Amino acid sequence: MIWQLDLLILTLVVLCGIGAIMIRDLLGAAILFGAYSFMMCLLWAIMGAVDVAFTEASVGAGVSTVFFIAAVYHTTRRTKD
Amino acid sequence: MKTLGLIIVGLVGAGLVYAxxxxxxxxxxxxxxxxxxxxxxxxxxxxxxxxxxxxxxxLGDYRGFDTMFETTVIFCAGVACFLLLRIPRRRSSGPRQYRHRLTGLTFRIKEGGEIFLPLREFEPVDSIWTPHDFIIEKVCRYLIPFIQLFGLYVIAHGHHSPGGGFQGGVILGASIILLSVSHNLRTALNRMGEKISALFSPVGVFIFAGTGALCLVLGYRFLDYQALAALLPGGPIMARSHGILLVEVGVGMAVMGTMVWIFKNLASRGRYDEGL
Incomplete structure (x- = not known):
């Protein structure tokens, strides 16, 4: 485990998480959640949990982003609050 | 209210970090x-x-019950999405759009209107019309078989490398979703209809639970795959390995069916006519 790389990815995870909540555009929030999942996947892989990383990459970054985008496509891109 | 929420979130976060x-x-x-x-x-x-x-x-053997109910939870998610979103209306009212296959011309047919040309020369187009993107369609069309092959590999090779039924099933489902995103929902429905995707998820759960029940019938405990040695070659230890493979296939089918099912319901608002 390289701690510099670890710290960099952890910072990106936190930034993506905060960004996904703060951003007004819901499509952008969905994409940021995808990026968040991908960074989490890298963290799992660094910690040696390859199976969990695989699941995170396929479910979190792949399919759930598509579900979010499908939901945004039929509702609205703007948040009300 | 917002500051109160922020304070609560901060306190809980600090508590978690402290723990x-x-x-x-x-x-x-x-x-x-x-x-x-x-x-x-x-x-x-x-x-x-x-x-x-x-x-x-x-996942497959020592904690088999856990995985079985995880699969059941995924099946329940698919059923919940179906019950919430599905609208059983076949004909959509309003104007329809058709594209002539050979010339690429798009026609707008008013409500109640008919085309007096052979229908097989036309294909239906979504009401929010998106241009025909040749490169994306062709690249995805050639990529999808390899994605599906990789999904099958992940399911079958889960004994030796990272992966297994869940990941492989998601990859297989994602290949159908990619077909729907790159072409349109109708193309994906022609490849894998609503009935097939809705059938895959309970059948997957049934394969899992059925493997467990088979062990019960053969005189062992539920999900004790040693019992399969009576049916499969290789003795009780290899029978456990084969039992895990059977169960993984069940998980893969359930997850693939459910992912495609949820996507179709979400993308078409439960109408199954047009969408993402």
Whole structure:
């Protein structure tokens, strides 16, 4: 485990998480959640949990982003609050 | 209200961070989990189940009940999405759009209107018309078989490498979703209809539970795959390995069916005519 790389990815995870909540555009929030999942996947892989990383990459970054985008496509891109 | 929420979130976050200080350090060999639980599985997995990947054997065999109900939860998610979103209306009212296959001309047919040309020369187009993107369509069309092959590999090779039924099923489902995103929903529905995707998820759960029940019928405990030695060659240890494979196939089918099913319901608002 390289701690510099670890710290960099952890910072990106936190930034993506905060960004996904703060951003007004819901499509952008969905994409940021995808990026968040991908960074989490890298963290799992660094910690040696390859199976969990695989699941995170396929479910979190792949399919759930598509579900979010499908939901945004039929509702609205703007948040009300 | 917002500041109150922020204070609560901050306090809970601080509490969680404070609690993690009590955790044993990462990779500590003296932590309870590393002393008793992990060595038991790492030492005994290969001799008991003939599966080199300990994660797969724990998920499929030692903690089989857990995985079975996880699969059931995914099936329930698909059913819930279906019950919430599906609208059983076949004909959509309003104007329809058709594209002539040979010339690429798009026609707008008013409500109640008819085309007096052979219908097979036309294809229906979504009301929010998106241009025909040749490169994306062709690239996805050639990529999808390889994605599906990789999904099957992940399911079948889960005993030896990372992966298994869940990941492989998601990859297989994602290949159908990619077809729908790159072409349109109708193309994906022609390849894998609503009935097939809705049938895959309960059948997957049934394969899982059925494997367990088969062990019960053969005189062992539920999900004790040693019982399958009576049906499969290779003795009781290899039978556990084969039992895990059977169960993984069930999980893969359930997950693939459910992912495609949820996507179709979400993308078409439950109408199954047009969408993402």
């Amino acid at each position: 993690t200080i009590d955790f044993p350090p990462f990779g500590d060999p003296k932590s309870p989990a590393s002393l008793h639980v992990s060595p038991r599985y790492l030492e005994k997995t290969v001799e008991e189940t003939a599966v080199p990947n300990a994660v797969t054997s724990v």
